[in-house]
């Protein structure tokens with residue numbers, strides 16, 4: 001039905017333009033086409049993001065926990081997306097392996113080199129691990145926490161390969177966040193060859209982008225780094241989601257400074273911004289499932305994350 005109305009509207013436009021031309025006998029200058037804000041704001045591949053969120057949070061992926069055989073499905077999905085995106089890897093490949101509590105764990109790192117400042121790096125990241133299964137074998141799906149952040153980060157790798165940034169960007173998918181930010185901590189203490197901490201200028205961390213039941217999402221970290229307030233100020237007026245700032249000091253209801261992987265960067269005095277929704281009733285429960293996601297809200301929030309990276313790349317010294 002929508003297509004029929006659209007066709008009718010186009011026909012009306014054509015007819016009215018034709019009538020105008022006949023009456024005035026003047027050349028018709030079409031009005032400039034101003035794209036709606038939403039079209040330019042949403043730059044990420046929403047179909048890919050939806051597919052990845054759905055797959056990562058499915059029963060088959062068994063809660064994405066190191067030590068379980070099925071965790072290999074998460075590794076394969078992440079690696080194949082990085083490969084499809086066309087991004088580079090460090091010399092040892094996309095995988096950064098480490099061991100913790102006797103289990104092999106894996107971070108994944110994609111790289112797009114900057115066109116103007118290749119030695120200045122922004123790390124865009126999200127943890128892919130979650131809680132496995134409960135004592136009865138029921139899967140902790142982790143759709144919001146954090147299949148959502150992974151799907152957004154992988155879509156950003158694709159976007160920035162096609163729209164080259166001026167600074168180098170590392171797209172990081174962390175393991176071991178749920179057991180104490182282990183993957184990101186390993187990374188900052190064991191950087192790939194050629195990289196040192198002084199070259200890492202910022203960390204953007206996504207953890208829980210998809211629920212936003214009250215239509216709000218939080219940017220946390222600006223009380224530590226107020227000079228980056230522009231990342232919130234410039235974007236909040238452009239988004240349908242209410243983008244709020246807080247949860248980063250002791251006087252707030254909660255202080256999220258060390259509650260996700262940005263904490264590993266904060267420990268090294270690297271500025272960060274964390275984007276995520278408030279805790280919800282399904283947080284860390286087996287009911288954090290794909291069907292609870294509002295796809296449009298998720299798409300919007302993932303694009304807030306992307307717009308922060310685009311702006312940061314433009315403004316970072």
Ligand SMILES: [Zn+2]
Pocket residue numbers: 127145146177207208260
């Ligand atoms: Zn999380």
